[in-house]
Amino acid sequence: MNIGSTTAAVAGSRSRITSHSERTPLLSVVPTRRYSRRHRSTTCTRFCYILFQVTIFYSILYLLVLIPLRILPEWSSPLKWRDIPPPHERYPLPKNKDLGLERLVKILDETPDAAKAKQWSKYYTSGAHVAGKNYSQAVWTKEKWESYGIKSEIVEYEVLLNYPVGHRLALVERAATGDAMEDDAAAESGKEKPKEDKVLFEASLEEDEVPGNEFSQSKDRLPTFHGYSANGTVTAEFVYGGYCDYDSFKQLDELKVPIQGNIVLCRYGLIFRGLKVLGAQDRGAVGVIIFTDPADDYPDGWSGGGGGNGKPYPEGSGRQPSSVQRGSVQFLSLRPGDPTTPGYASKPGVPRTDEHEAIPSIPSLPISYLDAAPILKVLNGWGYQPEGWKKGGLVDRGVDYWTGPVGFEPERVRGVEASKPTKTGSGKPTKTLLHLENIVEYTLTPIWDVIGIINGSISDEIVVIGNHRDAWNAGAGDPVSGSTAVMELSRTFGEMLKKDWKPLRTIILASWDGEEYGLVGSTEWVEEHRAFLMQNAVAYLNIDVATSGPWLDAASAPLMYKVFTDAMKAIKDPLAGSKRDLIHKGESVRPVAAAMKPVIPDSEGINVYQDRERDHNRQNYKGSIYEIWSKGGGIIQPVGSGSDFVGFQDIALIPSSDFSFRQGASGAVYHYHSNYDSFDWMEKFGDPGFKYHVAAAKLIGHMVLSLTETPVIPFSLTDYANFLEKHLNQAIDFFDKTAKATATSSLTTEVNSDINIIKGVHRSRESLTRLGEQIAKLKKIAVQFDEEAVALTQEINDLDPEVPWYRWWQSLHYWAKVKELNNKIQFFERKFVYEDGLDGREVFKHVVFAPGLWTGYSGAVFPGILESVESRNWTNVERWSEIIQKCVIDATRSIELDRLNYKP
Ligand SMILES: *[C@@H]1O[C@H](CO)[C@@H](O)[C@H](O)[C@H]1NC(C)=O
Ligand SMILES: *[C@@H]1O[C@H](CO)[C@@H](O)[C@H](O)[C@H]1NC(C)=O
Ligand SMILES: *[C@@H]1O[C@H](CO)[C@@H](O)[C@H](O)[C@H]1NC(C)=O
Ligand SMILES: *[C@@H]1O[C@H](CO)[C@@H](O)[C@H](O)[C@H]1NC(C)=O
16 A cells, blocks of 8 residues: 555645635535445356346256156156266257268268279179188178178077088889888888989079079079078879968868879969968978979969060070079068077077078979979870969960879869869879988078167167178179168268267168078067167168069158158169060069068059159159159059068067069069079179169168258158058958958858857957047058158258257257157157967067068068968957057157147
């Protein structure tokens, strides 16, 4: 303190006061120093005041916003908010707008590349890679993904597989001893009489080495055989069983064609090959031969000879005559995956059950039509030519497609033309038999799935993309075209990751092993992680044969119809401008979800867009895949079986999709599971220029982006409800028809049982009606729910591109809303679970979807009901109707909007 200056100032002012005159005003203005202490005090108070205000403001805000958000939902919804991870900065309002969906789509449109696709195709097709035999391809796939910045690992399972050792098929003539019983005994026991058997025809069982086709000349190529076929040698009489589907066998039973103790020749097509073997085995057959009939390559008109538009491969696009379709004969509709570990993962040391519930106990072999013709010809004139059986393409080679067996003179059966034998059979001194050797080696062996993960901002909402890697041979179409598409997609993800992309939802990439034997790699993985997947997965997108031609064939769970068609609309068809023939609906080709003659009626898909024409006029999809697809029918099939989505869709109830570009009606014949499904064929005929490989990568990429990058999961619950409604109506139609037929046929039986039947029919019919009412309720609520979801999506899209940090409550508000909707959307399909599983095939847990019991490939809808109606078990129809009704009620409750506390 400066005492001197203070004294001087006081003295100064005093002197001014004392020197006043009369004019001096009474009140004078005395200049004073600003009072600094008072100034300091104001600032502090203001600061404290503001601090106080802010505290009060946020406390009120907390009370008004946070408390209701955190507590109220616990009272009104089953959601446990404390279990939910804290809002991520990017959820649901992406801050990173410079890498928004539009930018990502642009990268997706620009990255996949035909030259690269060709390179990957060349790599994967250059070496043999049957399940469990090529570890280096697993390592290569893993390393590629890691080079794109995707963390990956190889997951190993130890599974039962068989590999071919030797095979032989011959038509032999055995001198009869004259004693029929002794002959039969000899035939049945398989005892050889080599010296007396004269070989009439020796099947080559080899596919020709073709110039220009490297793989067909490779020493590593796999002999022709059936995966999971039984080891064994038999010599027996033989019959022809047509397609060997449910109906054909029923007809053979009615005609009393002897199958017991004989070998059955079956034609590929209509149903999964393992079920042909199952049908024969159930009737006591001792072996099965399955051949490819060339007529099935040209369903729109077999013109004979080379057929179609050209010469056989390699000169033209027709079928190479020696080509053979390998493949698994597992009973796929009963149980996929390792046959020794139903319902759990095949890790080393786990207990194993008897595999023969799921795979055949009689030997079988696949053959070409060249090998089939001489054998079928022997049957000419014996047995029947059953009504409604399609003749095949071997007519030119003298085959008349009789059932046989040789020497079989049937009685005339009601309504069926009996054969008029042209030869004398029973009196013949010799017997014509078929000698079948199938030597295979069963072994427990490791297989390798490759799993890659891109962590998203939301870790408990996961989109899985899968494709298998194993092939019977080169497998340029099956599955290399799919693996190539997935590789291009992962490279695209790599480009996005380079720009600091973090997807909103987590992405898992899978390269499965062991698919060809029975979806082994994927099923074991799903079995190992079922609880986790059911809790976290949003969708599974499968791709298998990405392309063998230019026509899209699509299958999907109804929830994803819109995701699928939106993706189709976004992509240009590579051949949009050029002329093309009609879509192929062939049967000999592996169908994604086969066009089939159903045992149980209508498993066809839903035509999602009835007003397609209007749709086209209104919007510009010119040249898009959607436009071309809808011209070719525009149907999305339900997912059936035959590829890796089965574990996801039917066991873990995760909405799945699958697609394949297939050949046109007069396009190149796809040499499915043959040596000629090779790089050379693909380059020349399947997809010249690898354009559809690229289109497939983009199509699946679009689906992934719309599933991972939109805040509200873009599923349509309305589509699901519509689907249930349509298929329930079909099931009821089938019920009514069957019930009517039963009533008529039971008129002659006892009155008592009649009354019981009528009661049972009545009760189950009423139950189905109630189920219909529940589904109608579900539909009403699903429509409201979808409107709400669309409105919320719109609201979020309309927000400023970036929500500033200080409006954090806005982020929180939307985060809470979106999370609650997503929880309902994500678990909607899971409500249709029935943990006890379907009757007789307990691994399948979905009450709406399952592989068709007697088709394998195509899907059955409401399998419980349809199978019970089929077997006329009316109490069981009622039981299933009640089970499904419970699921529908659950699903309806889970999405009721008045349970949402923020209802506008
Ligand atoms: C595995 O595949 C690669 C590439 O296709 C090939 O080079 C290699 O020879 C194959 N390995 C075996 C054991 O067949
Ligand atoms: C496979 O069958 C043949 C006879 O058909 C038999 O000699 C061989 O021992 C069998 N192999 C196995 C592993 O059972
Ligand atoms: C992804 O997330 C998991 C679990 O949150 C973590 O263990 C893993 O390291 C993450 N991976 C990458 C590549 O960041
Ligand atoms: C019909 O289904 C019931 C179960 O609902 C089952 O107990 C019964 O054995 C079945 N009847 C026949 C004849 O299969």
